[in-house]
Amino acid sequence: MQDKLISAGTIRKALLPASLSLLLAAALLSGCSQDAANEGADNAASAAAAASAQPSAEAAAEPTAAAPAEAAYPLTVTDELGHELTLEAAPQRIFAPYLEDSLAVLGVKPVAQWANNGQGQAYLQDKLAGVPLLDFNSGLPSPEVIMDLQPDLIVLHNANYAENGVYEQYSKIAPVYVFKQAAGDLDSSVTILGELIGKQEAAAEGLAAYHQKVEAAKAELAPLLDGKKALIIRFNARGMFLMGSVYGGFVLADQLGIAKSELVAAENSLELSLELLPQIDADYIFLANDTANSGETFYNELTGSTLWKSIPAVQAGQVFNVDDRYWLGGGVVAYSNVIDDVLELIAP
Template sequence: MPHRIRTLLHPFLIAFLALAMLASGCGSKPTPAEEKRQGGEAAPAPSSTASAPQEREFKHALGTMKLTGQPKRIVAPYIEDALITLGIQPAAKWSLGDLVQDYLEPHLQGVPKLDFTGGLNNEALLSTNPDLIVLYTTNLAEKGAYEQYSKIAPTYVFNDATVDWKQTLKTLGDMTGTSDKAGKAIAAYDSKVANAKTKLQPFVKDKTFAVIRAKPKEIQLMDGSFYSGLVLYADLALTPHKLVKEWSWQRAQTLSLEKLPELDADYIFVLVQSETSRPLLEQFQSSPLWKNIPAVKNGHIYEMPSNYWMASGAIANTAKIDDVLKTLVK
C-alpha cells in the first residue's frame, strides 16, 4: 500500500479501535463515581433472609403458640364477629346442627359450617385447611382436643374470649396484621356508647333493669357479667335490679314462678332461645304472678333477639345498643 494512503487511514484506524474497546466495556460494572454521574445507584445485593417471614410467639391460656407470617385461613368458632370486624372471612363458621349465628349470616354466605354437636369433628376441621385455629374458651380444648388441634395448625386458646371482646379483637388484630382495624372498631364502639348514654339518661334515671331468658326447660334470670349484662350494666351504666345483683350476677339462675314476685324491675328484656322454648314462656306469661310484676303491668316487657344478645363482639354489642335506644328513647 502506498505510504500516503497508509498515512491517511491511520487516524481512522485509531478511532475504530477506540470505539471497539468502548463497546466491549459496556457490560462491565460502573464505578461508584460513574453511577453518581449517571444519577443511579447500584442494586442491593440479594439477601436470603430479607423476605423470610418472621416467627412470632403468642402466649395463651394453655401455653405458647408460634406463628410464621400472617395467617390467611382462620378457624375461630364463635368468634366470627371479631374476624368480620377485622375484615377477615373465616375458613369455617360455628354451628350447632342447623343453629348458626344468624346476625352474622349476611357476612358469611358460602362459608362452610363447623358443627359442634357432640363436640368438634376433627376431620371436618382438617378439611378447612386452616393455618390458624382460635378457641374462644378452654372448654373447647379439654380431653386432649388442644393437642389434636395443634397438630393441624397453630392453635390459640382464650380463657373466655366473650368476656373482654375488645382485648380479643386486639389479640386477633396482632396475629393477623390488622391492629389498625381493631383500634378503629373499638374507638367507634366507645363513641357509640358515649352517645347512647347521653340519649338514654333522661329515660333510665332511677329505673332498674333485668334480662330473662326462656329455654326449653327453664326460665333464667341472666347474669351481669356476660353478653347482654356487660352491655347494659357496664357499657350503658343501666342499673341492674337488686335480684340480679344479689342472686345472679356471676351466673344465670333458674327463675321459678315462686321467685317471680321478687323481680319488680322497671324494665325487663326477654330472650327466647328457640321456638321450642316458647311454650314454657307462655306458661309463665299466663300466670297471675307474671301479670302482677311492675314491668308487665306498665308495658315495659320487651322481647329481644336471643341470637346476638347471647353473643359478644363489636357487631353484636352495637346491635344491642341500637335495640335499647329504639326501645327506651321516646
C-alpha cells in the first residue's frame, strides 16, 4: 500500500468566504502537552450575536444579523487572569505570539511573529509577508527585545507565558492581555481580539464563515463516514503519539463529528508502541510527521514494521500523510486547512 501525501499546493483551500450571519458556536479544544514553545490554545468568554427582523412594506423580511458595535476608546478591559488594562486608542502595533492565525482572520499583521528554531508557522507565511521572526526556542524574548518592537498591545496566548515575572516586565512596555488558554475556545478568543483592536465585524464574519464551512463539510462527509472511526498519529523526536480531541483531532471529532478510535476515547494524547498496533480500530489513519521536531526516525520505524502492515486501514489504503504544519496547529485558518484535506482525501 502506498500512502498518499497531501501538500498545501495540491488541496482545496476555500478559505473562509465572507458571511453576514453571525452564528457563533463554542468550539472547545482540550489542551495537551506539546514541545516547549510550540503549544497554543485559547479560552475566553464566548460572544453572542443579536439577530433583528426587518419588516418591509409588502411582507415581513427575513431576520438579519445585527452588526457588532465597534469598540470605543479609551477601552478598559480585564483579561482572563484578572489584570485590568486600558487602551487609549485602537492598537496599531500588536505583538501576539502564536496568535498569528487569529490575527490573520482579522486581517491584521503583528509587529513580529512566533518562531521555533528560525521557522514561523509555515501555513501562515503567505499572510505574514514581511513580518520578522522572533524565536521562542529558548523561551520568551527579553523585555529589551520587545521594547525595540514598540508594541502598543501585547497579547499572551496562555497563562504560562505570563509567569516568572514576564507579565510584570511586559506590562511596563505596553498594555498586556493574557488568555488562560487561547485556542481552547476560538470563538471567544477571536472575538476578544477583535474587540481589543477594533475589528469586531471581521471577527464575527470570519467565525461565521468558518462555522458554515464546518456544517457544509459535515453534511458532505456524513454518508461516507457513518459508523467509521478516524485516528491521527503524530511523530516527533520523543516518539509516536495517538492524538485525541486536540489540534487536527479536534477538527475530526468535535467539528466534523467523526468517531474517535477507542484508544483515545478518553485521552488527548497517548504514547504509541508497536505492541499497541493490533488494537488500532480506526478506519482512517492520518500520519502527521512533526518534521521541525525530527519525527522521521519513529515514522520509518512504524511504517516499516510488519505489525503496521497488518492493520486493516493500512491494507485498505486508508492511511494518509498530512501536513503537520497545520494538523498540529490551532486556529481558524489551520482548522479550515484540515477540513480541506479531509474533503480532498475522503470525498474527492
